[in-house]
Amino acid sequence: MTELLHLCKRHLYVAPLAQALRRSLYSTLQQQNSDQQQQQRPSKERADRWHSLPPFAPGPDGASSAGRVPPGGRADPTTALKWVRRCCPHLPMSLVQKLFRLRQVRKETVNSESSGPETQAEQKKPKRVSAKDTLISGDVVLLPITAQKLHTEVKHCYENEEEINFIRSLVLYKDPAIIVVNKPQGMAVQGGVGIKYGMDALGAVALKFDYSEPPRLVHRLDRDSSGILVLGRTQASASVLHSVFREKTSTARSDDMETIHRVLQRKYWALVIGAPRNSRGLISAPLAKITTEDGTSERVTIARDAESPSSQHAVTEYKVIRSAHGYTWLELRPLTGRKHQLRVHCAEVLGTPIVGDYKYGWRAHRKLEPMTFLKPKTKNEKLPFGLESEGGSISEKQPRLHLHCRQMILPNISVALQHLESSSLDDDLSKLETLDLVAPIPSHIRTSWEILRY
Secondary structure: HHHHHHHHHHOOOOOHHHHHHHHHHHHHHHOOOOOHHHOOOOOOHHHHHHHHHHOOOOOOOOOOOOOOOOOOOOOOOOEHHHHHHHHOOOOOOHHHHHHHHHHOOOOEEOOOOOOHHHHHHHHHHHEOOOOEEOOOOOOEEEHHHOOOHHHHOOEEEEOOHHHHHHHHHHHEEEEOEEEEEEEEEOOOOOOEEEEEEEEHHHHHHHHOOOOOOOOOOOOOOOOOOOOEEEEOOHHHHHHHHHHHHHHHHHHHHHHOOOOOOOOOOOEEEOOOHHHHOOOOOEOOOOEEEEOOOOOOOOEEOOOOOOOHHHOOOOOOEEEEEEOOOOOEEEEEEEEOOOOOOHHHHHHHOOOOOOOOOOOOOHHHHOOOOHHHOOOOOOOOOOOOOOOOOOOOOOOOOOOOOEEEEEEEEEEEEHHHHHHHHHHHOOOOOOOOOEEEEEOOOOOOHHHHHOOOOO
8 A cells, every 4th residue: 555655646746836837838838839830721621521730849849838848857759649638628538538549530740851742742641640659840630520529519518407416416425535426327437429428528517516627537437337436536636546546457467466455446246148167266368459440449359469569468356146047146356457358358258248248248149038027117217318217137138238336445545645745755654544435236237136036
């Protein structure tokens, strides 16, 4: 715990006044360069598809108005992500990250020293750019025009009292540092292309309360998953939480599971089709992402080569709760935080796909028959944001995903911040208290539980 908090201190040990001065300087530099930002105009065809950002223009020292210049130090290179965030501060960070993740951001490189018109034309052809790619002078970053339209739609202020009360009814725990909600199944954590409602945008309105800044996401849950979602209420608490989640993944190796002190613990409940061979075990299977050629979707699979740069180590503990009627209730404990980790480990390693997971378990669902002979009565309640309050259990022909983040144990971030403010770096904070959070299961999983009791 002490090492964790020392890590958090390194993230948080920054002079607020210096930060404010630097932000002011960056704004001034950007304003001074505004006359240079319209050097290139997109053609009509490109304007119909792409939103062109101002050409990247570094300063005399190699930094840009978007760059970060440490006092007395060298300027950090400006990445595509930093430039988009500087030029489009109105776009939600979640949307920007998703555009890069789905490879929907392009870049035009313009080099006046190019030898001929053919070379220059080739350079001006938009090419995919990643978030970490470094920009050079004259680079023009292009965002899909749909991103601007989407933001105009998302910018709608949720002033409906019923909607705000619904979001606030999801709160499981709140203190000066964090807010914990029980995310409903079917609601996306982050907004993006094709997503009308996201917890990040809704939380910025409904969960801000009396704070001057909206709560920040520090981890993710799949849209079709439900359960505990933690948000940081301040920049400081979000930085500590990011450190906690990063440390959890970076230290989780299958060869030291017995000795490592687990600062963060998460337990999921899942209903799977079939039964694992063993009643408990440890899955250590690296994952790799596969993106379609058009960049519209992603799929995760078990990596063939664990040493490949694209491979990510992933470790999951599992334990059988009970089995009945061809189904099994599992308790899953992810020791790393990879996208779709639990779903892929269940489907491809255990051979027991999660009920309602048609992405990774569609073959098993083709043979699945609804258990209609013991269908309990459910209360039909109308929910906002298009969420479903009934159906989705194993009594239905197409059940919804049965994956729920049931429990989370993490350090008390509010107390940690108090220690960081009042203690020296050498203080022993290993006895810091923890928070034990539990989220009630949603109605469709509860209904399946009741059915399988018989």
